[in-house]
Structure formats: structure tokens, C-alpha cells
Amino acid sequence: MPTKVIIPTALRQFTGNKAEVDVDGKDVGEIMQKLARQFPQLGKNIYKEDGQLRNFVNIYVNEDDVRHLDSHATALKQGDVISIVPSIAGGRALPRSERANEDFTLDEIERYSRHLIIPEIALEGQKKLKQAKVLIVGLGGLGSPLGMYLAAAGVGRLGLLDFDVVDYTNLQRQVIHSTRDVGRPKLESARERIEEINPHVDIDTYETLLSSENALDILDKYDIVVDGTDNFPTRYLVNDACVLLGKPNVYGSIFRFEGQASVFYAKEGPCYRCLYPEPPPPGLVPSCAEGGVLGVLPGIVGLIQATEIIKLITGTGEPLIGRLLLFDALAMKFRELKTKKNPDCPICGENPSIHQLIDYEEFCGIGTEQERIRLDPELELSASELREAVDLSPGPFLLDVREPHEYEICRLPHSRLIPLGQLPTRIHELDRRWEIVAYCRSGVRSAEAVKFLRESGFDKIKNLRGGILAWADQVDPTMPRY
Numbered sequence: 001m002p003t004k005v006i007i008p009t010a011l012r013q014f015t016g017n018k019a020e021v022d023v024d025g026k027d028v029g030e031i032m033q034k035l036a037r038q039f040p041q042l043g044k045n046i047y048k049e050d051g052q053l054r055n056f057v058n059i060y061v062n063e064d065d066v067r068h069l070d071s072h073a074t075a076l077k078q079g080d081v082i083s084i085v086p087s088i089a090g091g092r093a094l095p096r097s098e099r100a101n102e103d104f105t106l107d108e109i110e111r112y113s114r115h116l117i118i119p120e121i122a123l124e125g126q127k128k129l130k131q132a133k134v135l136i137v138g139l140g141g142l143g144s145p146l147g148m149y150l151a152a153a154g155v156g157r158l159g160l161l162d163f164d165v166v167d168y169t170n171l172q173r174q175v176i177h178s179t180r181d182v183g184r185p186k187l188e189s190a191r192e193r194i195e196e197i198n199p200h201v202d203i204d205t206y207e208t209l210l211s212s213e214n215a216l217d218i219l220d221k222y223d224i225v226v227d228g229t230d231n232f233p234t235r236y237l238v239n240d241a242c243v244l245l246g247k248p249n250v251y252g253s254i255f256r257f258e259g260q261a262s263v264f265y266a267k268e269g270p271c272y273r274c275l276y277p278e279p280p281p282p283g284l285v286p287s288c289a290e291g292g293v294l295g296v297l298p299g300i301v302g303l304i305q306a307t308e309i310i311k312l313i314t315g316t317g318e319p320l321i322g323r324l325l326l327f328d329a330l331a332m333k334f335r336e337l338k339t340k341k342n343p344d345c346p347i348c349g350e351n352p353s354i355h356q357l358i359d360y361e362e363f364c365g366i367g368t369e370q371e372r373i374r375l376d377p378e379l380e381l382s383a384s385e386l387r388e389a390v391d392l393s394p395g396p397f398l399l400d401v402r403e404p405h406e407y408e409i410c411r412l413p414h415s416r417l418i419p420l421g422q423l424p425t426r427i428h429e430l431d432r433r434w435e436i437v438a439y440c441r442s443g444v445r446s447a448e449a450v451k452f453l454r455e456s457g458f459d460k461i462k463n464l465r466g467g468i469l470a471w472a473d474q475v476d477p478t479m480p481r482y
């Protein structure tokens with residue numbers, strides 16, 4: 001049976017551009033000899049005159065390096081794959097004679113020269129990049145590296161959409177913004193940075209929240225939409241608008257050490273709703289603000305998205321359509337799942353029930369969730385009111401319902417930690433006669449704690465409105481914010 005040999009890009013010029021060649025043989029040595037005979041130029045490039053493998057080439061069987069093994073002792077099993085892996089240094093400089101062109105200035109030719117010398121991109125691909133229009137929804141962790149690299153790669157028009165301002169907690173991963181940008185709109189700092197990287201890029205800015213009212217108008221101006229958002233309502237909105245407009249939606253998401261990426265393009269494959277017809281209930285999947293994210297992770301996932309965008313524009317390679325790529329930074333492993341178009345998908349299926357954009361906050365249960373944890377104002381007190389109360393003797397019992405690692409970052413004096421999830425089993429540690437004030441980071445989890453404890457007969461419990469962040473704002477500016 002033949003064995004598959006994978007030919008690296010750099011050597012395909014010697015195999016008539018074949019990326020894979022099937023060769024019969026019982027061991028690696030025999031197969032490589034036959035391959036060298038079939039493609040003599042390839043043979044000369046990877047073997048020395050004396051038949052020794054050249055030093056810049058390695059031979060792998062599946063994932064194992066067999067270079068130093070006796071190649072005739074390396075027997076092969078069915079399904080084994082041989083890879084030829086040469087070292088790669090980068091691109092060579094473009095000879096002067098290949099320059100000058102009506103589509104690009106000399107500056108641009110030089111700027112993009114490492115693209116122009118890749119046969120799969122070349123001048124044709126670079127022209128497509130220059131003509132392309134890409135909308136980046138969200139200039140956070142994913143949008144930052146994406147925007148910078150797409151600009152550097154020469155994408156002609158970038159739409160930037162965000163309504164947030166740069167916060168100190170963004171700087172650990174949102175590398176398009178600098179320390180001096182804290183407090184400025186993200187759109188301003190992103191635009192400046194992109195102009196610094198590549199003045200040949202045209203930039204449109206939208207300082208707005210994407211909504212059912214404006215999404216179709218904005219998205220329609222672009223060829224490709226990138227989902228760099230961090231919340232479910234916007235994700236479903238971007239997906240549905242892309243399906244309705246027939247545009248590809250380049251998806252990425254991140255949480256702690258794990259990332260996902262795919263290309264949702266309903267014309268050729270599944271959409272986001274085919275995978276996840278409905279969002280999880282609010283609060284089940286924590287956001288990065290609540291759960292944290294490794295700073296480099298959005299760089300990796302964002303650049304996978306950028307790679308897919310460049311491939312879609314230039315028509316090169318195999319797009320991530322119909323595939324969900326999973327990345328685990330701790331294990332340093334990529335896995336890939338096949339995704340199928342769902343014939344019953346409510347928006348891209350055979351009999352869709354959604355024909356126009358809907359109310360995505362309601363669809364994701366956001367409104368009802370806020371209702372559920374909205375407390376009577378009498379059951380809350382402000383940070384300043386709590387400051388006065390703790391001066392009294394005896395002051396209230398302070399109940400911290402955050403997680404232990406948050407408690408390590410900062411805490412109110414004389415508080416006791418019982419994480420929200422442990423409250424039902426540790427309720428006996430609290431006394432119903434005590435005046436209790438519950439707090440968390442921003443006041444949402446502690447509102448749930450107050451609701452739970454009141455239902456359990458604690459009549460004297462209140463919530464610190466705005467959480468420890470409000471305490472840092474109004475009472476103690478030395479309190480770390482996170």
C-alpha cells in the first residue's frame with residue numbers, strides 16, 4: 001500500500017506543485033529513494049551527493065523524527081504519513097526588476113514585498129487585500145491584534161466598531177491601546193495605532209453599540225465581518241446579520257486558557273446558530289471580566305481569525321468553514337471538530353423562522369436576568385453609607401461572596417469570605433440576628449446572595465451597591481481595582 005508523503009511549500013516547485021505524493025514502499029528509506037527518483041530536482045535538494053540527507057531537512061513519520069534512525073529499519077504501517085520538514089528562514093528580498101506597478105506605489109511594493117514573493121499571494125493577492133473591506137466588531141482582546149495585523153498586511157479598508165473607553169484592566173492583552181490611552185475612546189487609540197502601522201489603510205469608525213437597528217446598514221458596507229465581541233447578544237446579532245446579508249463571519253472566543261475559532265459562512269457551511277441555536281442562561285458562562293483570561297490568548301486566537309480573513313480575501317488555502325478549532329494553551333494543543341449545517345437552523349436552515357433581526361438582549365435573557373437580581377433600593381446601601389455604618393459600634397458583619405483568589409487581591413477590613421457557590425452549605429456560619437452587608441466585585445453576585453439569604457430568613461442583610469469597585473471609587477482610592 002502507498003504511503004503519503006507531505007511536501008513542504010518550499011520544495012513544491014520540484015514536485016510540480018504537489019503538496020502530497022503517494023509512494024509505494026516498505027520502509028522510509030525505500031520510499032524516499034523512489035521519491036527522489038520520481039522528482040530528481042527534489043532529490044538533489046534534500047540529499048547530498050553521497051546520499052546523506054542534507055542538514056537543513058528533517059524527515060518525520062507521523063509525529064516522530066526519524067532522521068537519525070536507520071531509514072531501512074523504519075518499517076511503515078498503514079496510514080503512516082511521512083513529512084519532509086526543511087528549515088524556514090523568511091523571505092528573500094524582491095529583485096529590483098520585479099518592481100513598479102500601476103496598482104501600488106513603490107513604497108507599497110516594498111512594504112508588501114514578503115507577500116509579493118509568495119506565489120499563493122503575489123501581486124494578485126495583494127491587490128485583493130487592498131480592495132478588501134473588513135469590519136471589526138469590538139476592539140478588545142481579539143480586535144487589537146487583528147486590527148494591527150490586517151492593517152500591516154495591507155487590507156485596504158477597515159471598519160472599526162466600539163463604544164468603550166480604554167481601561168487599565170484592558171492593557172494586559174489589548175495591545176492596540178497604550179498606557180497613555182487609558183480613559184480615551186478605544187476607537188481613537190486604535191485608529192491612531194493603525195495609521196502608524198500603515199498609512200495606506202482607509203479607516204471607518206463607528207462609536208456605537210451594534211444593534212438590530214444599525215447592524216444591517218453597517219455590515220452591508222463590508223466583505224467580511226470579524227466577531228471580536230465578548231457577549232452573547234452581540235454574537236447572535238453579528239451572526240444573524242451576516243446570514244441575512246450573505247457575508248462570512250470570522251469567529252473567535254476566549255476564556256481563561258482556552259480559545260475557539262471558526263468561519264461561519266451560511267452560503268458554504270454552518271452558521272453560529274447551527275452550532276448553538278440558543279445561548280446559555282445568563283450567568284452560567286462567566287465573561288472574561290468575571291472569569292479572567294490569559295493575556296496572550298486573544299493574541300493567538302485573534303491572529304487565527306486574521307489568518308482566516310487573509311485566506312478568504314486571497315482565496316488561498318482551506319478556510320475554517322465547517323470546522324471549529326479549539327485551542328488549549330495549558331496543554332498547548334489544537335483540536336478540530338467538524339461542524340455541520342443544521343437543516344433546522346432557525347436562520348440558515350431549510351425553513352428559517354427568523355427573517356429579520358430580533359431583540360437580542362431579550363433572546364439572551366439579559367433583561368429578565370437583571371429583573372431577577374434587581375433588589376429593592378431599601379435592601380442596598382452605597383459605599384459611603386457603608387463607610388459610616390462601619391464606624392458605628394457594633395458595625396455590620398461584612399460578608400464577601402467572591403472567590404478566594406479575588407479576596408487575595410483586595411478585601412474590606414474585618415470581612416469574612418464565603419463564596420456565593422458555597423453559601424447554601426455554609427449558611428450555618430451566619431446568624432439571623434446579625435446586621436449583615438454582603439459585597440462582591442461589582443454588586444451583582446452579592447445581590448444574589450442577599451436574595452438567597454432573605455429567602456432563608458435573614459431579615460437584616462443588605463447589599464453593597466456597586467461592590468468593592470464602588471468602595472474604591474467613593475471611599476478608599478488605595479483599594480486595588482481589578
Ligand code: ZN
Pocket residue numbers: 266270271272273274275342345346347348349
Ligand atoms: Zn445556521
